[in-house]
Amino acid sequence: MRGRYTPLLILLGLVVGIQLATAVTGTAYFLTQLTMTAYYTLVVVGLCILMGYAGQISLGHAGFFAIGGYTSAYLTTLNLASGTHPSAVALLMRCGLIVPGHNLYGAELARLHPGVAFLAAVALTAGIAVIIVIPVLRLKGHYLAMATLGFGLIVYRVVLGTAGLGAADGLSDVPAFTLGAGITVTGGAGFRVVNYYVAWCLVSLGALLVLNLMQSRAGRALAAIHGNEAAAQAMGIDTAAYKLRLFVFSAILAAAAGALLTHYTGGIGPSEAGVMKSVRYVAIVAVGGMANLWGTIVASAILNFLSLRGYFGIYDDAVFGGILVFMMLFAPQGLMARETFAGLIAWVRRKGGE
Amino acid sequence: MSPLLQVRQLNRRFGGLQAVKNVCFDVRRHQIKAVIGPNGAGKTTLFNLIAGSLPADEGEVLFDGRSISNWPAHRVAGAGIARTFQNIKLFGNLTVLENVMVGCHIRARAGMLAGMFRAPHTRAEEARIRTRACELLDLLGIADLADRPAGALAFGQQRAVEFARALGLDPSLLLLDEPAAGLNIHETAQLGEIIRKIRALQITILLVEHDMSLVMDISDEIVVLSFGEKIAEGRPAEIQRHPDVIRVYLGDDHA
Numbered sequence: 358m359r360g361r362y363t364p365l366l367i368l369l370g371l372v373v374g375i376q377l378a379t380a381v382t383g384t385a386y387f388l389t390q391l392t393m394t395a396y397y398t399l400v401v402v403g404l405c406i407l408m409g410y411a412g413q414i415s416l417g418h419a420g421f422f423a424i425g426g427y428t429s430a431y432l433t434t435l436n437l438a439s440g441t442h443p444s445a446v447a448l449l450m451r452c453g454l455i456v457p458g459h460n461l462y463g464a465e466l467a468r469l470h471p472g473v474a475f476l477a478a479v480a481l482t483a484g485i486a487v488i489i490v491i492p493v494l495r496l497k498g499h500y501l502a503m504a505t506l507g508f509g510l511i512v513y514r515v516v517l518g519t520a521g522l523g524a525a526d527g528l529s530d531v532p533a534f535t536l537g538a539g540i541t542v543t544g545g546a547g548f549r550v551v552n553y554y555v556a557w558c559l560v561s562l563g564a565l566l567v568l569n570l571m572q573s574r575a576g577r578a579l580a581a582i583h584g585n586e587a588a589a590q591a592m593g594i595d596t597a598a599y600k601l602r603l604f605v606f607s608a609i610l611a612a613a614a615g616a617l618l619t620h621y622t623g624g625i626g627p628s629e630a631g632v633m634k635s636v637r638y639v640a641i642v643a644v645g646g647m648a649n650l651w652g653t654i655v656a657s658a659i660l661n662f663l664s665l666r667g668y669f670g671i672y673d674d675a676v677f678g679g680i681l682v683f684m685m686l687f688a689p690q691g692l693m694a695r696e697t698f699a700g701l702i703a704w705v706r707r708k709g710g711e
Numbered sequence: 712m713s714p715l716l717q718v719r720q721l722n723r724r725f726g727g728l729q730a731v732k733n734v735c736f737d738v739r740r741h742q743i744k745a746v747i748g749p750n751g752a753g754k755t756t757l758f759n760l761i762a763g764s765l766p767a768d769e770g771e772v773l774f775d776g777r778s779i780s781n782w783p784a785h786r787v788a789g790a791g792i793a794r795t796f797q798n799i800k801l802f803g804n805l806t807v808l809e810n811v812m813v814g815c816h817i818r819a820r821a822g823m824l825a826g827m828f829r830a831p832h833t834r835a836e837e838a839r840i841r842t843r844a845c846e847l848l849d850l851l852g853i854a855d856l857a858d859r860p861a862g863a864l865a866f867g868q869q870r871a872v873e874f875a876r877a878l879g880l881d882p883s884l885l886l887l888d889e890p891a892a893g894l895n896i897h898e899t900a901q902l903g904e905i906i907r908k909i910r911a912l913q914i915t916i917l918l919v920e921h922d923m924s925l926v927m928d929i930s931d932e933i934v935v936l937s938f939g940e941k942i943a944e945g946r947p948a949e950i951q952r953h954p955d956v957i958r959v960y961l962g963d964d965h966a
Contacts, residue, residue, distance in 0.1 A: 566827040566828070569827050569829050570823065570826045572826075573823075573825070573826025573829075573833060574826060574833070574837070574840070575821065575822060575825075575826040576826055577805065577809055577812060577813050578813065580802065580804055580813075581805065581813045581816075584801075584804045584805060585800045585801070585803075587764065588800035589802075590763075590764070590784035590788070591762065591764075591793070591794050592813050592814055592880065593785050593786075593789045593880060594813075594816055599823075603823070
């Protein structure tokens with residue numbers, strides 16, 4: 358296909374190569390952070406097309422991530438065994454929608470199937486995304502950024518202040534999510550390699566969907582909206598409807614990543630909903646370059662991994678804030694953009710010529 | 712048969728300025744009609760009211776006998792009214808061919824999910840749009856520019872791409888907002904030929920234009936606006952002799 362999928366194959370090759378390298382060097386413990394990195398990368402892939410192709414900035418993607426994660430965690434840790442409708446629970450258990458089990462002390466548990474919780478988490482996030490974006494789509498400029506910033510703050514304060522969501526502690530003991538065929542999303546050491554591949558395959562799938570979209574009629578329409586909104590409307594493109602759908606798609610990717618990462622780490626806390634997390638996602642897209650999918654994936658892989666390994670120490674948030682400021686000042690096209698390299702070369706020549 | 716476009720008592724104010732005032736006229740099928748008037752006469756505002764880029768304060772626009780008053784721009788386009796812009800608005804981030812393919816947007820259906828999953832039915836549709844876009848580039852004699860980025864073209868070429876893109880909608884009415892602006896004499900002559908070629912495709916044309924020789928040459932009928940009001944309407948020869956028209960263009964001494 359004229360090399361359209363070449364970058365995707367390179368990505369998959371790198372994923373396999375890194376896993377083999379950790380196996381050979383005995384550093385398989387890196388895979389845990391690399392798996393978490395993959396889920397954060399999925400969020401950033403969704404944000405990248407929203408910012409780069411539709412020209413919309415969201416400062417609330419941590420909120421969508423958290424809604425996905427918290428919904429999954431809440432629904433799969435809720436014990437329905439002692440509920441008031443035992444017959445309904447028994448019926449759903451026979452259908453496989455509720456899973457029986459026992460806690461550490463041997464008490465009986467009946468918990469919602471993680472698959473059901475996952476679908477509910479994604480659906481809830483999509484619904485909330487629609488409600489947020491419809492009123493602001495009529496406005497231009499930075500209104501979406503402001504609205505999503507407000508939304509992110511609300512999500513953070515709600516999860517921090519709700520006892521049923523664990524308040525400052527968050528939710529823990531989230532069960533494993535078995536996808537089938539021996540593939541289980543869980544933090545257990547025996548599942549480390551499988552989870553690494555599951556997570557990066559999801560990133561590749563997300564990238565594939567985005568690539569396909571950009572080459573389609575809808576992708577051209579989005580590019581047209583980004584190029585000139587008035588002209589796009591004059592071509593019969595319902596610009597508001599397209600922006601809405603792209604925003605919801607982006608929110609769904611964030612929610613799916615949040616839900617799966619919660620099953621992987623076994624819990625979620627309010628820091629995942631923090632505004633600094635949203636700023637971090639925007640900063641990563643800025644480094645990778647708006648509308649530069651591969652640059653964004655590379656930037657996300659490197660920066661998230663370093664952050665998760667603790668290289669930035671107590672300056673973690675400050676580093677990402679600083680990166681965002683630096684990028685806006687010196688390389689608004691992204692670090693991996695042609696313009697940035699051209700600018701750098703010109704600067705070196707100028708200095709060399711003095 | 713009813714006129715293709717009927718403009719009825721259209722009004723639009725910007726604060727204290729009455730940009731369009733009680734304007735009425737018809738555009739008959741397969742005719743070329745021009746709207747002229749001095750700078751600030753309200754011509755572009757009138758266009759934006761028809762195309763749905765601006766809501767009207769009062770009045771009505773009927774297209775093919777149906778009211779399209781205050782429809783959003785994308786719906787007006789979907790009904791069969793294409794337009795070009797005074798300051799060319801191409802999608803500079805896309806190639807020339809892709810620009811024209813965006814013009815064919817309403818002649819296809821594939822949605823976002825179909826695009827993401829490369830649904831089988833989208834392939835035939837994409838091929839059809841691509842072929843159609845190539846035909847239109849051929850018609851305008853710019854097939855060799857197909858793969859160039861639209862933002863990198865010369866002004867006259869950009870104008871031709873904008874025409875091809877508008878024709879992609881398969882419109883029954885084409886609105887041209889100052890198509891000769893920025894063109895030299897040679898290019899303007901070519902433009903006249905293109906407009907006649909488009910009319911030969913059974914497309915009705917309404918244009919706003921400053922270039923009088925072009926307007927007198929190609930128009931079947933002319934509407935003259937001054938300070939938002941229609942002061943004359945008729946065939947080019949009548950308009951040239953109309954005392955009010957001579958007064959607004961040349962001043963009282965000549966009337």
